[in-house]
Amino acid sequence: GASEDQSLESAAVSADSLVPEEEPKLEIEIIDFSIEPTVLNRYETTIVRIIATNKNTTRSAVSNLPLILPQGAFVSKGFLEVANKKYQAYVQAKDAALSALKHSITGLKEASFIHLKDQIENEYILTITIPPSSEVLVQVVYERMIPKIDGKYLVEFTVLPQLLGDTISANVSINGLRPVKSAKAMFEYETKEKRINETTVEFSIDPNILKQKVLEGSSNGTKFGVSFEFEPDPFNGEVLIDDGYFTFPFVPLKVPPTNKLVVFVLDSTSTLATVQNIFKKLLNRLEPDDQFVIVQSGTTASIWDVEASKISYQESVNDLTDDKIMPQPFKATKENIKKAENVADVIGKTSESDIQSALSLAIKSVSENKEKNSKPVIVLIKVVEPSTTTV
Template sequence: MFLKLCSARDSNQFTVSVNVEGNSTAIFVLIYEELLVRSNGIYNHDINLHPGNLVPNLKVVVNIKEPQVISTLRVPELRTGNDVAATENDPQNKNAVIEKDDDDQGVTITFKPDLEEQKRLAKVYLEKTKDKDSSNRYSRNTETTQTSTVLGQFVVQYDLEQPCTGEVFISDGYFAHFFAPTSLPPLGKNVIFVLDISGSMIGRKIEQLKSAMNTILSDLNEYDRFSIVVFNSIVTVQDLKDADLPAPKTPIYFPTVNSSSKNVTLVPPSVASPENIAKAKKIVNKLVANGGTNIYEALLVGLNIKDKGVEWDTEKKSTSNKGCSRCNSGWEDGWDVEWYEPEEIHNKLEPVIIFLTDGQATVGETNTNRIIANITKKNFESEPASIYTLPLGKSY
């Protein structure tokens, strides 16, 4: 018997090669270990269901046995892997059977989709992952409903009652002490969203971006600040006062103009109040995908906003500064705004850049290595921001 695990990128796959006598039965048992990481107050266990064919007796059983009481348990509907992480508001899997132990420290979840349910799930998975707009010139998806047998990710989410002093595990003379504090206040953030609305985002991916942004915006705290940078061939910083303007119409051509970060009109970061969050969602939900992909200049704009802080004055400098060439231009980059950053605010808000894109740069700087190197250097010229990337769909 030969067992081969695939690369780390495809670590949810493995292959088995074995000779089996005709008219006999072979049972394969795969045992592996996986570290469950507690994120946002919940443990996630994902099982990828890609049987390759419809299976008459498909059954997934998840047994959980913990030393502490299981305080939260959720089994959401099957997901594609590109979906935003499920929350308590998401629909639950109606076909999952949950049996809890009497001591509430163990639970067994059983999922047995029959052939009709497998066909339905495969169709749902395909519909969620393919572009809705069949006219998308960027799409090269050749998968059909006849060949797809991917059902999705079966997800189990749970959490435990956390002792005030943490948990101590002892085994074979070793011990581990786990801490999961629940009383720490959330970290204040100055969040800059950098959103890809290029032509390759047409269809499902722009809808994924909007869904992700609506979820993330809802999770911001009222003392956080945020900015929204959108880009295709050009880069634009969104102004919340434009939230009620009509949605832009998709142009009949894709603009090839390349914008520079030095010429972008900047907008002050907004307080994450309920009113501002509602305005931001309006703007995001009206985004239209078209044009090229100017990743480098978009990230530069995000970093420049980060560098200038969270408090700034949009008024032009007074005419008394005419004798100062630097004051005349505002900053050496040519902006006409004056920034200031009180130390007490700067120390409270952690700079964070959240970058949502689907693929490769096609406008401006397109060399990936140079983009990474230059953005990294620029980021560390002042207090560095944490940069998180959320990939959407496939890059073509």
């Protein structure tokens, strides 16, 4: 949020580049940091609040503060408050957002600006500028659907030492439509647990211990979390309600697993680190009896040999031969999954990608290798860059 122009943005920026070269950059001073994850069933809404000040009487102060969000979380809203006035954040195109931020600094106005720095680690950078002799409150809200791991849910958050101020607080609230069966803090030091009723449990961490653990921890931040589960629904389903809408996901009982033949199509013109990371996560979800094939969508469509860690088959739109032998898929054993991860690491970036040929090759691989008892699945992994259109 900002007093004249506000932005919630997805482009990179450095606070140093926004300060005139003849002036050394003044850092803001954080007074208070708080984080409050609230869970309703399995949907998390977390509020991050930062109170900061600039005690200089003539110059603006500006800082870049890191925020690491849990995997799958996204920033949904935010605001900046100064002198009892609240300014809501909104999404804006890169150039307009940077222009607004620079204007706020040079015009001695308050502003905040958030952008995604690292998609894999889900790390954001929150830039805050404060005019002389001022104090601001910046609030960022992020949301996510909490995954279920080993039968339990885990709400977790990361506190970085750069966010520590004079005071710090962390409170977690678990709420469900069904009774909370169990809830446990995933750290050994003192935590206050309060069961409000059978469907609500709250946790709070001692501020002094919290601050001490963050200071003693890694520069990459210290993780905190609460593991929980609800009493099972008698109909084996779970109603999720948010803002007047509901969903009812359910899992059929006693359904035998279906063997799959999964063809992964990896676009090598995309951000490779992201493609590799997503591929490895999906790969590790396969069952041992599943089979998989790796197709690279580059200048030509290629199939990789997991055993030899090299391309074993290539095909392009100009290739009219039909006598090529289609490589066999690989079983999703632990050994083959490890080898496939190594293949993903050695795939090089290409300047072009023939998606059509790659998908045609994937279909051809499925057609020639499909077994009666296996279900074919084709997964295209491609990073689509965000547009700069104002939303």
